[in-house]
């Protein structure tokens with residue numbers, strides 16, 4: 001796919017949806033952004049705001065407020081709705097959205113059943129809800145975003161800890177986008193050499209960082225929106241390379257490194273130490289158990 005030919009749908013006109021739509025306006029590959037939100041008013045308001053940006057910046061991208069049912073023309077759809085609820089979780093914060101957000105994602109999956117483009121799920125808990133969307137809708141090209149941001153944060157934090165430039169750090173975070181994230185320390189390289197990684201401290205910093213952003217800004221948005229753009233480029237065949245996305249891996253959806261070539265993914269799981277393998281198994285068990293805890297009407301009768 002070359003040139004400015006791509007139409008992207010964005011569901012949810014909140015912090016993440018707004019930032020994704022703004023970033024799309026600045027690309028040289030997106031032609032149209034179709035926006036849907038719980039209230040048509042917020043979608044229309046975002047369209048007006050983006051039209052101002054497009055006019056000021058000379059961007060040829062065009063935006064329209066639509067119903068989800070009209071998104072079948074999109075090459076990809078980004079799902080970033082958040083139900084109205086108060087998250088009272090102090091630990092495992094993303095899992096605190098499960099009960100409220102699962103019905104929203106389930107309804108969208110029913111509405112988008114038969115859609116044959118790419119779907120990027122953002123709504124938390126993203127690994128559980130990516131599976132819910134994929135299995136309810138039957139959309140084969142469904143991916144969740146989360147571990148790619150964790151991996152970027154990990155490289156930043158490790159570079160800071162070691163006092164080296166971030167671009168000499170190669171390492172990733174897989175598993176749950178949440179408290180059971182798995183740092184692949186045994187395969188992390190700094191300037192091509194194995195590194196001494198303070199795993200527990202970095203794990204704590206990975207948990208703390210989004211909470212600090214949310215405490216200061218109300219919502220974390222920019223890192224996630226950047227990861228969504230990267231996911232769109234890789235899954236639409238606009239960029240080749242490695243990216244960590246939530247996909248079905250051994251029956252449960254978790255953040256796994258995928259290498260994309262012309263939009264086709266292949267799993268690139270690094271060799272894991274025994275401790276990392278146990279941590280990934282624990283993440284799998286936790287995410288599966290969260291999925292199994294969903295009310296039957298959300299999960300029954302769908303392919304497994």
Ligand SMILES: NC(=O)c1ccc[n+]([C@@H]2O[C@H](COP(=O)([O-])OP(=O)(O)OC[C@H]3O[C@@H](n4cnc5c(N)ncnc54)[C@H](O)[C@@H]3O)[C@@H](O)[C@H]2O)c1
Pocket residue numbers: 011012013014015016017036037038039042080081082083084097101104121122123124125126145146149177219220221224
């Ligand atoms: N996976 C990640 O890396 C990551 C990172 C940041 C945020 N998130 C998650 O993304 C989601 C959105 O975050 P946010 O900060 O943009 O939330 P937000 O509250 O700012 O915005 C949510 C938007 O969703 C809309 N909405 C609610 N129900 C809807 C429905 N049924 N259909 C369409 N739109 C609907 C609301 O009107 C609102 O505009 C949250 O679940 C958040 O936890 C995930």
